[in-house]
Amino acid sequence: MFAVFKQARKAAFAAITAISAFALSACNPTSIGSGPSINTSKPVPVALLVPRGSAKSGDSVLAQSLENAARLAIGDLKGVQVDLKVYDTAGDPATAANAATQAINDGARIILGPVYAEAANAAGVAAAKRNVNVLAFSNNTAIAGGNVFILGATFANTAQRLTEYAVRQGRGNIVIVSGNDAAGRAGSAAIQAAAGRTGATIAGSVGYELSQKGVIDAVGPIRDTARANNANAVFMTATTAGALPLLTQLLPEAGLDKESTQYIGLTRWDIPSPTLSLPGVQGGWFALPDPSKSQQFITRYSSAYGGAPHSIGGLAYDGIAAIGALVSAGKSDALTGAALTQGAGFQGTGGIFRLRADGTNERGLAVATIQEQKVVVIDPAPSSFSGTGF
Numbered sequence: 394m395f396a397v398f399k400q401a402r403k404a405a406f407a408a409i410t411a412i413s414a415f416a417l418s419a420c421n422p423t424s425i426g427s428g429p430s431i432n433t434s435k436p437v438p439v440a441l442l443v444p445r446g447s448a449k450s451g452d453s454v455l456a457q458s459l460e461n462a463a464r465l466a467i468g469d470l471k472g473v474q475v476d477l478k479v480y481d482t483a484g485d486p487a488t489a490a491n492a493a494t495q496a497i498n499d500g501a502r503i504i505l506g507p508v509y510a511e512a513a514n515a516a517g518v519a520a521a522k523r524n525v526n527v528l529a530f531s532n533n534t535a536i537a538g539g540n541v542f543i544l545g546a547t548f549a550n551t552a553q554r555l556t557e558y559a560v561r562q563g564r565g566n567i568v569i570v571s572g573n574d575a576a577g578r579a580g581s582a583a584i585q586a587a588a589g590r591t592g593a594t595i596a597g598s599v600g601y602e603l604s605q606k607g608v609i610d611a612v613g614p615i616r617d618t619a620r621a622n623n624a625n626a627v628f629m630t631a632t633t634a635g636a637l638p639l640l641t642q643l644l645p646e647a648g649l650d651k652e653s654t655q656y657i658g659l660t661r662w663d664i665p666s667p668t669l670s671l672p673g674v675q676g677g678w679f680a681l682p683d684p685s686k687s688q689q690f691i692t693r694y695s696s697a698y699g700g701a702p703h704s705i706g707g708l709a710y711d712g713i714a715a716i717g718a719l720v721s722a723g724k725s726d727a728l729t730g731a732a733l734t735q736g737a738g739f740q741g742t743g744g745i746f747r748l749r750a751d752g753t754n755e756r757g758l759a760v761a762t763i764q765e766q767k768v769v770v771i772d773p774a775p776s777s778f779s780g781t782g783f
């Protein structure tokens with residue numbers, strides 16, 4: 394277990410780098426109602442910015458998966474034509490800005506992508522000058538706002554879903570356990586904010602250094618904090634590639650049994666699949682997109698392209714689906730910020746989602762647990778949105 398944890402930390406650090414907030418300037422030069430007018434009787438010019446040409450391992454596969462998913466979505470549109478042009482960014486901010494400018498010069502009325510936060514921010518700044526909105530594949534809320542909308546899953550959305558469920562199940566007295574890094578701090582803040590909206594109580598918060606020793610040293614304080622404050626849930630920000638396997642093994646051994654203390658995870662506990670066999674994750678709660686919708690997309694994509702999509706490949710499908718739904722209404726303002734943030738939202742690869750006025754998103758998630766090494770949905774994803782969201 395310890396050796397596995399050491400190796401897994403390298404992957405965790407890489408993932409954290411992708412969502413760490415640099416000194417990014419969110420794109421705020423346009424108001425939420427702005428955007429170009431379009432002629433809905435003609436094909437809609439859409440630009441897709443992908444990280445092809447990057448030196449990062451796997452980016453070429455990701456780029457192709459995004460393009461494939463976008464083209465699959467275009468084929469599913471009824472009564473709407475999309476003229477898709479693909480631009481390579483090499484995962485680089487300057488290249489992304491140039492690509493966005495070139496795409497708009499080529500006629501693009503909306504931009505899908507890029508993936509990485511810095512590149513998406515740069516593309517958004519360039520597009521704002523031309524009154525064009527950007528649907529980025531990032532999950533970094535630091536770049537959201539103005540003409541930039543992020544399609545990636547956010548900590549805020551997941552924390553909201555899980556704290557709401559915890560409160561309903563009488564497990565709303567929560568200790569937050571988070572890594573002392575950018576991702577951990579962001580996750581902890583999201584849980585605290587969600588608690589304020591849902592009526593959950595934060596009984597305490599314990600951080601740990603991202604090392605084997607750091608996690609081991611935190612186990613006692615986590616247990617003591619939970620006991621001292623009568624907490625009935627521990628909400629962890631850890632990933633399966635990071636501290637999660639160690640925490641879920643050591644905390645029950647330290648005396649926080651699963652009968653009195655519900656373990657909850659801010660990240661997916663079912664990926665990769667070998668995680669399902671770990672004793673410590675059995676009975677834990679986590680959130681995930683609608684499994685039936687996700688599987689339908691994976692099956693159709695695999696049938697069309699001979700292999701499974703990248704884990705975020707479906708975001709390109711979602712972007713095209715949203716554009717198609719809006720354009721099908723035949724209104725010239727279909728790609729403005731006001732239209733993109735319609736309350737009813739859209740149907741995507743993982744179920745319903747909608748874009749919020751602050752540039753973030755809300756997705757309809759299911760709550761799941763792990764029983765006998767299998768994922769079991771214990772609260773299905775909603776099929777529609779009610780109210781104005783959070």
